[in-house]
Amino acid sequence: MANVIELKKVNKEYGTQIKTKVLFDIDLAVEAGSFNSIIGQSGSGKSTLLNIVGTLDQPTEGEVLINGKRTDKMNKNELASLRNETLGFIFQFHYLLPEFTALENVLMPYRIQYGKVPKETLERANELMDLVGLEKVKNNLASNMSGGQQQRTAIARALMNSPKIILADEPTGNLDSDTSETIYNLLRDINQKLGTTFVIITHDRRIAEKADRIIEIKDGRIGLDI
Amino acid sequence: MKLAYNIALRFLKASKGQTFLIALGIAIGVSVQIFIGSLIQGLQIDLVDTTIGSQSQITITSQSEEKLIDDYQPLLEQVAESDSLLQHITPVAQGQALMSYDEENYSVLVRGLDFDTADGIYKLSDRLVDGDMATGDMEVMIGLDLSEEAGIAVGDDISFLTNVGQPQTAKVAGVFDLEVANLNKSWIISSIDTAQSLFSYDDRISSVEMQLSDVFAADVVAEQLQSVLGDELLVNNWKAENAALLSGLNGQSISSYMIQVFVMISVLLGIASVLAITVIQKSRQIGILKAMGIRDSAASLIFLFQGLLLGIAGAILGILLGVGLAFAFTKFAVDPDGAPIIALYINPAFIALSAVFAITVSTLASLIPARKSSKLNPIEVIRNG
Numbered sequence: 001m002a003n004v005i006e007l008k009k010v011n012k013e014y015g016t017q018i019k020t021k022v023l024f025d026i027d028l029a030v031e032a033g034s035f036n037s038i039i040g041q042s043g044s045g046k047s048t049l050l051n052i053v054g055t056l057d058q059p060t061e062g063e064v065l066i067n068g069k070r071t072d073k074m075n076k077n078e079l080a081s082l083r084n085e086t087l088g089f090i091f092q093f094h095y096l097l098p099e100f101t102a103l104e105n106v107l108m109p110y111r112i113q114y115g116k117v118p119k120e121t122l123e124r125a126n127e128l129m130d131l132v133g134l135e136k137v138k139n140n141l142a143s144n145m146s147g148g149q150q151q152r153t154a155i156a157r158a159l160m161n162s163p164k165i166i167l168a169d170e171p172t173g174n175l176d177s178d179t180s181e182t183i184y185n186l187l188r189d190i191n192q193k194l195g196t197t198f199v200i201i202t203h204d205r206r207i208a209e210k211a212d213r214i215i216e217i218k219d220g221r222i223g224l225d226i
Numbered sequence: 227m228k229l230a231y232n233i234a235l236r237f238l239k240a241s242k243g244q245t246f247l248i249a250l251g252i253a254i255g256v257s258v259q260i261f262i263g264s265l266i267q268g269l270q271i272d273l274v275d276t277t278i279g280s281q282s283q284i285t286i287t288s289q290s291e292e293k294l295i296d297d298y299q300p301l302l303e304q305v306a307e308s309d310s311l312l313q314h315i316t317p318v319a320q321g322q323a324l325m326s327y328d329e330e331n332y333s334v335l336v337r338g339l340d341f342d343t344a345d346g347i348y349k350l351s352d353r354l355v356d357g358d359m360a361t362g363d364m365e366v367m368i369g370l371d372l373s374e375e376a377g378i379a380v381g382d383d384i385s386f387l388t389n390v391g392q393p394q395t396a397k398v399a400g401v402f403d404l405e406v407a408n409l410n411k412s413w414i415i416s417s418i419d420t421a422q423s424l425f426s427y428d429d430r431i432s433s434v435e436m437q438l439s440d441v442f443a444a445d446v447v448a449e450q451l452q453s454v455l456g457d458e459l460l461v462n463n464w465k466a467e468n469a470a471l472l473s474g475l476n477g478q479s480i481s482s483y484m485i486q487v488f489v490m491i492s493v494l495l496g497i498a499s500v501l502a503i504t505v506i507q508k509s510r511q512i513g514i515l516k517a518m519g520i521r522d523s524a525a526s527l528i529f530l531f532q533g534l535l536l537g538i539a540g541a542i543l544g545i546l547l548g549v550g551l552a553f554a555f556t557k558f559a560v561d562p563d564g565a566p567i568i569a570l571y572i573n574p575a576f577i578a579l580s581a582v583f584a585i586t587v588s589t590l591a592s593l594i595p596a597r598k599s600s601k602l603n604p605i606e607v608i609r610n611g
Contacts (some may be wrong), residue, residue, distance in 0.1 A: 056517055081521040091608060095513075095514045097233075098240070099236040113522045116228070157518075204478075
């Protein structure tokens with residue numbers, strides 16, 4: 001299988017006067033269609049790693065290749081398109097737009113790219129809402145939904161443009177264990193049905209163990225890679 | 227583009243109270259501008275109307291030795307065709323005379339007018355307080371003040387001593403009140419024929435008077451007229467003769483513009499600062515949108531649209547407020563007889579200009595937050611939750 005994500009000697013430093021190095025020479029390749037989990041203590045650099053993979057953050061040194069293309073050679077608009085079409089994000093705090101309904105939030109990535117929403121796309125968005133079990137509350141404003149519902153909306157949104165890769169940063173970090181379980185099963189289902197590549201940060205070992213591959217980040221280096 | 231507009235609209239709708247406050251801020255600016263502008267324009271129109279509204283605004287006189295114009299009919303036609311702004315073009319035959327009544331002499335100006343056309347300028351038919359128009363041969367009208375001072379009443383005969391030499395008698399047909407004491411004392415109005423025979427002008431006249439539909443174009447039109455008519459005639463206009471009034475009007479206009487500009491600057495600063503805060507309020511949303519791949523330009527557009535929408539809402543609200551205020555002013559600030567103290571001048575073009583100005587200003591004010599939004603890095607939001 002081809003690698004959809006490739007990191008070559010990625011280093012990351014923060015700060016200008018007092019430099020804090022967060023990532024040290026990370027080499028990582030992720031195969032298409034795989035389900036990967038990243039574990040590690042807080043402050044180990046796993047979120048930074050994910051943000052760098054997601055092109056939200058730039059490495060201080062090293063190369064990031066998404067679909068075989070170097071992201072450091074892309075301009076801001078190309079990066080925006082890449083994020084929109086190839087990557088889907090699920091953040092810990094769900095990050096929906098509170099001014100919009102659940103369905104509108106799900107449609108947002110499509111509208112950013114193409115503008116007007118045709119009927120088929122609306123149907124697809126509705127199917128995604130069904131998939132995450134939110135058909136009944138899809139017209140609620142994002143701010144009027146429970147945490148679990150918001151998180152599931154965020155998942156549906158991440159899937160909207162059928163991205164090749166979904167990056168999730170502790171998607172169940174603030175949910176109870178039953179809901180977490182449901183959401184992981186959902187992600188796994190999507191992975192198997194649609195062949196979407198997943199990279200998920202979690203500190204829940206139980207969940208990490210269900211992944212195809214576990215990558216442990218320790219003090220900015222890859223400690224364990226099973 | 228449409229998405230940015232939709233997001234802007236949704237942001238505005240989501241915080242209705244704040245949106246209303248900003249729009250109200252713009253509206254008050256616009257309404258003050260409209261109110262002050264209408265007030266000053268109304269004042270100026272009122273002032274111009276009372277000072278030069280009932281007098282000749284462009285006057286053509288002869289440069290010849292006798293100061294008389296021969297064969298004036300073609301001249302009237304030529305003037306009428308020269309500029310569409312010109313109206314109430316009327317021939318005048320006038321001269322200085324000594325009027326005597328009851329052994330008293332008065333120095334007067336006898337003005338022979340063509341009543342049909344001159345009425346447009348002097349509104350004599352409205353200003354006649356006693357008797358009739360002096361349409362008959364050797365009939366005259368005298369001013370109210372002269373009538374009171376000399377004790378002349380309608381029907382009396384008065385005699386004139388002119389350049390002709392022999393005293394001539396005319397009958398007082400009416401008394402007018404031009405609301406200017408000086409004119410009421412010194413003017414005696416008759417038909418052209420009467421004046422021509424009083425002064426032996428034959429068929430000649432002394433001047434052609436006229437008004438303009440746009441009084442402030444008088445100097446330009448007069449200049450054109452002068453070049454058309456040639457050197458034998460002299461074209462004068464009210465602007466050249468009323469420099470003091472003009473500079474007064476100018477001063478008023480300038481102070482009105484100053485007020486308006488400062489009102490708009492304060493509106494601009496208000497909107498800019500509130501919109502700058504909304505970027506911070508919405509930085510989370512902008513970060514999410516950017517993580518989802520919205521382009522920086524589209525992220526800026528959201529705030530430009532917010533400025534535009536606020537400007538439009540504020541302008542509409544401001545026009546309603548301003549016109550309402552102006553209306554209330556004319557309704558409640560009235561003289562004892564019920565007429566408004568100052569007739570406001572509601573100028574649609576001026577109102578439209580204020581609206582366009584307010585919309586432009588609020589869109590400009592949103593450039594600052596738009597720039598901020600464009601520069602916002604999504605990682606800041608993601609990392610800090």
